[in-house]
Amino acid sequence: MAYFNNRKPTAEHVYEDTVIWQCSSCNCWSRKEFIAEFEPTCPICHSKMNEETKKIRVQ
Numbered sequence: 001m002a003y004f005n006n007r008k009p010t011a012e013h014v015y016e017d018t019v020i021w022q023c024s025s026c027n028c029w030s031r032k033e034f035i036a037e038f039e040p041t042c043p044i045c046h047s048k049m050n051e052e053t054k055k056i057r058v059q
């Protein structure tokens with residue numbers, strides 16, 4: 001019996017637009033839903049963080 005190498009479709013990663021806080025000075029960022037502060041500062045460099053939307057892999 002011949003088995004064809006029937007390739008399953010590669011699982012595609014799912015990305016979701018997520019609101020984050022992005023540090024203005026370094027690459028640090030965090031999901032907004034995890035931050036309770038109204039105007040958070042970067043935990044690494046203590047710079048101001050800007051609200052942005054980032055595509056985050058969810059699957």
Ligand SMILES: [Zn+2]
Nearest residue numbers: 023026042045
């Ligand atoms: Zn920073």
